Amino acid sequence: MLRYDPLTPEQRSERMSRVRAADTKPEMLVRRMAHALGFRYRLHVKTLPGCPDLVFSSRRKVIFVHGCFWHQHGCGRYRMPRTRKRFWNKKLKTNVQRDAENYNQLAGAGWEVLVVWECEVADPVRLVGTLTSFLRCV
Ligand SMILES: [Zn+2]
Numbered sequence: 001m002l003r004y005d006p007l008t009p010e011q012r013s014e015r016m017s018r019v020r021a022a023d024t025k026p027e028m029l030v031r032r033m034a035h036a037l038g039f040r041y042r043l044h045v046k047t048l049p050g051c052p053d054l055v056f057s058s059r060r061k062v063i064f065v066h067g068c069f070w071h072q073h074g075c076g077r078y079r080m081p082r083t084r085k086r087f088w089n090k091k092l093k094t095n096v097q098r099d100a101e102n103y104n105q106l107a108g109a110g111w112e113v114l115v116v117w118e119c120e121v122a123d124p125v126r127l128v129g130t131l132t133s134f135l136r137c138v
Helices: 009-023 026-036 085-108 118-122 124-136
Strands: 054-056 061-066 112-117
Touching: 026 054, 026 061, 026 118, 026 124, 061 085, 061 124, 085 112, 112 118, 112 124, 118 124
Parallel strands: 061 112
Antiparallel strands: 054 061
């Protein structure tokens, strides 16, 4: 079968490289780790506050994988935009407030919450330890 390919080889390889990048993003790593540790979970449960990324229903635990910039991690491993500062300050502040509300609501309903930060992926050994102790302890 002959199929018309609208992409040049350069465009295709660029697109493929993005696919791989998507697979290695922090959330995918956390998913793979949790799976490898033997835990089963549901993804992006919209009925829970904040739509947690990984939901371990029987353990009543959830994990959020957060980007350091979007959720304003204290690590400071990101650069604040230089333009439209007021817009960004307001938007990011709203994100942080919404996060706090979601954690409170989840905790109020008996869920334990773990936030994995994007920057923590740089130390996979430590991250496995964090996941293990969070998920194993009752
Ligand atoms: Zn961070």
